[in-house]
Each structure stands twice: as C-alpha cells, then as structure tokens.
Amino acid sequence: MLVRPALLPAWPPSPKDLFGREGPLVLEIGFGDGRFTAWLARAHPHWLVLGAEVSGASVLRAYRRMRKEGLENVRLYHGEGPFALRNLILPGSLHRVIVNFPDPWPKKRHQDRRLLQEGFFRRLSTRLEEGGALLLTTDHEDYFRFALEEAERTGLYRIEVRPPPEAHLQTKYALKWKEAGRSFFHAVFTKVAEDPNPWPPLRRYPMAHALLKGELPETLDLAKTPVPIPGGIAVFLEVARGEKGFYVVTHLEEEDLTQDLLLEVRRSAHGVYAGVGRFGSPLITEGVKRAVRALVERLKGLGLEVVQDHT
Ligand SMILES: C[S@@+](CC[C@H](N)C(=O)[O-])C[C@H]1O[C@@H](n2cnc3c(N)ncnc32)[C@H](O)[C@@H]1O
Numbered sequence: 001m002l003v004r005p006a007l008l009p010a011w012p013p014s015p016k017d018l019f020g021r022e023g024p025l026v027l028e029i030g031f032g033d034g035r036f037t038a039w040l041a042r043a044h045p046h047w048l049v050l051g052a053e054v055s056g057a058s059v060l061r062a063y064r065r066m067r068k069e070g071l072e073n074v075r076l077y078h079g080e081g082p083f084a085l086r087n088l089i090l091p092g093s094l095h096r097v098i099v100n101f102p103d104p105w106p107k108k109r110h111q112d113r114r115l116l117q118e119g120f121f122r123r124l125s126t127r128l129e130e131g132g133a134l135l136l137t138t139d140h141e142d143y144f145r146f147a148l149e150e151a152e153r154t155g156l157y158r159i160e161v162r163p164p165p166e167a168h169l170q171t172k173y174a175l176k177w178k179e180a181g182r183s184f185f186h187a188v189f190t191k192v193a194e195d196p197n198p199w200p201p202l203r204r205y206p207m208a209h210a211l212l213k214g215e216l217p218e219t220l221d222l223a224k225t226p227v228p229i230p231g232g233i234a235v236f237l238e239v240a241r242g243e244k245g246f247y248v249v250t251h252l253e254e255e256d257l258t259q260d261l262l263l264e265v266r267r268s269a270h271g272v273y274a275g276v277g278r279f280g281s282p283l284i285t286e287g288v289k290r291a292v293r294a295l296v297e298r299l300k301g302l303g304l305e306v307v308q309d310h311t
Pocket residue numbers: 029030031032033052053054055058079080081082099100101102103115171172173174
C-alpha cells in the first residue's frame with residue numbers, strides 16, 4: 001500500500017498501475033494521522049485516494065489505520081505533496097485535492113515554505129481534470145487570505161468561500177482547534193483554465209557511476225563540501241571508511257525533492273567504483289549525477305583515471 005516511486009517504470013503511473021483499477025483520483029496533502037483519508041475512502045468507495053505526507057511517523061500511523069480498516073482504495077506516499085502532484089499524477093486526471101490544516105508558517109520570513117503558493121496553484125491546474133477542485137480548510141486566517149490571494153493571482157480558478165463541511169472538522173487538528181475555541185475557514189478552488197507550462201515530471205536515470213583505474217586513496221577529504229546542482233545544492237556531509245572503501249553521506253536539495261543518500265568509492269572487480277550506493281533506493285536525478293561527477297573529479301585530482309563513465 002505504501003507508494004515508493006520505483007526505479008524506472010514510467011512516470012507518472014496510471015491510476016490502474018497504482019490502484020489496480022480506474023476511478024476518480026483524489027489527492028490529500030499532509031494527511032497527518034490519516035483519519036480524514038480513511039473517512040474519504042469509506043465515504044466514496046469508487047474514488048482512488050492518494051495521500052502525501054512528509055512525516056514518516058504519521059505515514060506509519062496512517063498506514064496501520066488503512067490496513068486495520070481494510071481500505072483497498074488508498075495509497076500513501078511518504079514525501080512532499082508538490083512532488084507527488086508533479087511526478088505521480090497524470091495531466092488532467094485529478095478530481096479533487098484536499099488540504100486540511102496545512103502548516104501555517106506564521107513568521108513572515110518563513111512564508112515561502114507555505115504549500116499553497118502561486119507556483120503550486122499553477123502546477124495544480126495542469127493536473128486537475130476539467131472542473132476539478134482543491135478544498136482548503138484551516139483555522140489560520142492569515143494563511144487562508146494568503147492562499148486566496150495566491151490562487152487569485154493565477155487567474156486559473158473560481159474561488160468560493162464556504163462554511164467548512166462537517167467531515168473536514170473531524171481531523172485531529174480540527175478537533176484540537178475546536179477545543180481551543182478557534183474559528184474555521186474553508187474555500188473551494190475550482191479550475192477554470194490551465195497554466196501553459198506542462199510541468200513535466202522529474203527526469204530520472206538508471207545509473208550514476210564511474211569506474212576508475214588506480215589505487216583507492218588512503219583518505220578522502222570531502223566532508224561539508226557543497227556542490228551546486230540544477231535547482232538546488234548537494235552537500236557531502238561526512239565520509240566513513242568501510243572494508244572496501246568509503247561511504248560518502250550526501251544530502252541533496254533539488255526542486256520538490258530532498259534526498260539523503262550514500263555515495264560509494266570502493267574497490268570492485270574492475271577497478272575503483274565511484275557512484276550511488278543502493279542503500280535507501282535513492283532516485284537518480286540530474287542532481288545526483290552532478291554530485292557523482294564532483295566526486296569523480298575529486299578522485300581524478302588524486303591521480304585516478306576514468307575508464308568507464310556513466311555519470
Ligand atoms: C497541521 S498538520 C495537519 C494534519 C491533518 N491534515 C489534520 O488536519 O489533522 C499538517 C501536516 O502536513 C504535513 N506536511 C507539511 N508540509 C507538507 C508537504 N509539503 N507535503 C506533505 N505533507 C506535508 C505535516 O507533516 C503535517 O502532518
């Protein structure tokens with residue numbers, strides 16, 4: 001039931017690939033403990049409900065809930081909502097998007113972390129079907145006004161402010177804020193036009209490694225080295241020595257995607273291997289390839305010679 005984008009089958013997957021059948025596709029972003037996701041799946045058994053959530057602990061809790069309830073029409077993705085929207089959803093295929101109580105990021109300097117920004121609404125318009133809509137419920141008036149303005153600026157939505165439906169006021173956070181006596185805000189953003197940029201899914205590659213001739217170095221001094229990559233940065237955080245060579249703990253931040261992965265520099269049957277380790281099944285993106293290239297450059301600087309280059 002957990003969706004992990006597999007190594008290279010086509011992106012985005014069809015609803016049939018994900019759910020084993022066709023049906024109206026609904027995305028819930030930031031499902032928390034998943035109680036609304038489960039309600040939605042029970043209330044609309046013919047719908048296909050994809051949830052995206054960044055918190056691993058929440059994903060596990062929700063996953064147990066779906067298993068316990070035996071819900072066959074739910075899939076959970078552990079990661080960023082915008083990433084799921086762009087890479088896991090076919091153009092023009094989304095019936096609804098649900099956002100209940102998004103993190104409000106109230107400080108001015110943190111506003112760029114808010115989910116419902118102009119760029120998000122633009123991308124969303126390419127994935128929503130004709131007449132498809134996003135439903136927002138929040139207790140945070142400032143964020144609510146912000147989301148209305150951001151959507152308004154795109155000119156791609158009809159926006160209706162309505163009283164929140166009762167089911168949206170039964171989430172964990174809704175109950176918490178109800179007890180605290182807060183007010184609630186709800187809006188429906190219905191697609192009326194589409195952004196001309198199709199926002200194609202992230203490009204992935206089958207491999208990123210090189211084979212080099214020469215001696216494995218005694219030490220590899222890389223820690224805290226930043227490498228610029230398209231749309232972000234990679235940082236070699238730490239180098240650990242293993243039996244066959246080195247493991248380089250690497251942090252990457254690309255557009256919509258943050259990954260921590262292990263790069264390896266080790267002896268192999270064919271020379272010295274420098275490339276992505278399998279640990280954690282990372283997605284091999286342009287950024288990952290650039291990080292491996294930077295690693296290979298460092299090895300070249302230490303006197304090794306590239307004999308096969310798949311970076
Ligand atoms: C305030 S909680 C609300 C949880 C739930 N919707 C509810 O109403 O009880 C916000 C949730 O959104 C998740 N979240 C924040 N940013 C996210 C993103 N970019 N993609 C997916 N989930 C996100 C957080 O981990 C958290 O679980």
